[in-house]
Amino acid sequence: MSGKGNVTISEIARECGVSKSTVSRVLNGKPDVLPETKKRVLEVVEKYNFQPNAYAKGMLGKRSDCIGVVIPHDIDYIFKNQYYAETLRVILKTTRERGYYVLLICCHDMKEAVDAVMQKRVDGLILITPLPEHKPAMMTFLNCKIPFAAIGRCQFLPEAYQVCTDNYQGAMLAMEHLFSLGHRKIAYIGGPNFLPSSGERSRAYLDAMRANGILVLNEMMQDGSNSIESGAVATKKILETCPDVTAFFVASDYMAIGVENAIRESGKSVPKDYSVIGFDNIPIAEQISPSLSTIDQQIEAKGEICANLLLDLIEKPEVEQKRSVEIASTLCVRDSTAVVRSDE
Amino acid sequence: MSGKGNVTISEIARECGVSKSTVSRVLNGKPDVLPETKKRVLEVVEKYNFQPNAYAKGMLGKRSDCIGVVIPHDIDYIFKNQYYAETLRVILKTTRERGYYVLLICCHDMKEAVDAVMQKRVDGLILITPLPEHKPAMMTFLNCKIPFAAIGRCQFLPEAYQVCTDNYQGAMLAMEHLFSLGHRKIAYIGGPNFLPSSGERSRAYLDAMRANGILVLNEMMQDGSNSIESGAVATKKILETCPDVTAFFVASDYMAIGVENAIRESGKSVPKDYSVIGFDNIPIAEQISPSLSTIDQQIEAKGEICANLLLDLIEKPEVEQKRSVEIASTLCVRDSTAVVRSDE
DNA sequence: CTGAAAGCGCTTACAG
């Protein structure tokens, strides 16, 4: 027993006194092998803990049983935001269940993803929140006939398989919730401009305010970068310029944490003085204090659907799949929203 | 131009009118190629965006330029704790800079990691917080001569390369800080038993209390599971049974968030009524309110050192490396600790 | 400076 982990099929074959072909058949569960032969081979395979070399398999155009998960954003941004951690978690879970390895690629310009594809390291790709600037890379995947699916809308490439949230509908839900509690002077803190979802959410905010006949002052709308701190900064500005605001609709839970912090630091309280509603429903939303009302964008469902979609694309290329799946968001009411304060 | 991404070295060679050998030489920067030949080859390579098939390379016993990052714990636990996200972030950053792909393996029993090794998918492995139960798998890696390095102490396997925090020293720092603020009745909330670090931290707590001649009641020590919620639950118990406590030393920042929440919900405030100090210094620690004093266990430094160590092990196997690197923790004072309240 | 040939570890027709 060499113990070096470099046992090959030939050595197994020799030790069993059969040919490589036979060992291969046993390994791959092919029919037409004498039960005794099979048993003997399996014993030796077991003995050495033999695993066929993944490269040799890959050479034959077999699947690599490895997919790439690509997050084409700044790595510091990604790992500070629980949204990506959650998405990654469910993708990892789903792909594991179906027997795939995951190559994790966090690369702004997708170069490494393209390389991995050209090098045939992966059977397919999940792209998390791709942006219009990633279209050339995605065209390459199309040309290479590499299956890929995106989490997040890709209006710039309708041919791409995509699983996305209805951000407009979700944002409307948040606004309706606040209106139902009697709020009218509602401030909005938006996400970074480069994310298409930011635009969809702010559009819903404006439409809802307009539909209710409420004037939106410029000062009532601030942009953040999705960090906790940026949420706090935006809140301070709003509190200074529009103290008569009674509620905040915040485009991400992470920023909403900052909003709660800033309100508390200003000596006011949530939800007595100000209601706050976030967007995403990341796990920490229910664990902060007061727990955060938010829009559940079904991170788990999206990740699971997208992962299964990709693996179906890989395993059953002949089966037609839906190009675009849109998931409705739901309202999640916790302790950070309440009936409007009555001091006005 | 086939555009299918399956251009091979033979096709490049044909189009250039040279042999595969020559193309290979150019690709690998070997000497002795006529400059003109080289230029022509490079042009065609460029034209097709050719990348040598990673499997064919792997077949030759070349490095795969891929390492496995293994987190052998429950996947739900992992991704809810920012400690792992942070560690992953810096590993990804470091390995990328040095040109490696990362296979992310979250598997409780390390089975997938062992398989990946036997299949020769990876050049080496980083193990994040391995436990004694993982010793058999680690022995396999040793036998397979797969380089690996751990983040977290492996007392059960001194042969393993490991980069770890001095938990005892860090915990002592926390206790000294609290003592210096006049606290004596200090409660302790520990991490899960299965983590060796939990034991080291609680030992320091007990030693420090004893050294200061303070009696530790059973009720002053509670265990949590490192979740925010478990921190809150433990705090409630302590507040009920030992209201005269003035400070909390909490074995992880995540639990400390729960401690702050529970104190606030009990109508008391941090740090006026109770001081709280955590352990880890994950990014969110400075963003909660009040910002959390904590022990910085140098997550970034550990990750970077471990990743570079592994890559050195892979690239320069002849160079001797230190088996064990121990990183000192530092005290990080923020707003959650203050001079003891004077009501007693 | 360049090419032909062998070989890495598998699987898959093709014979028998």
Added chain:
DNA sequence: CTGAAAGCGCTTACAG
């Protein structure tokens, strides 16, 4: 039911 041979896409001695 089983084996010998070819071939996947590279690199590397070995010739020239």
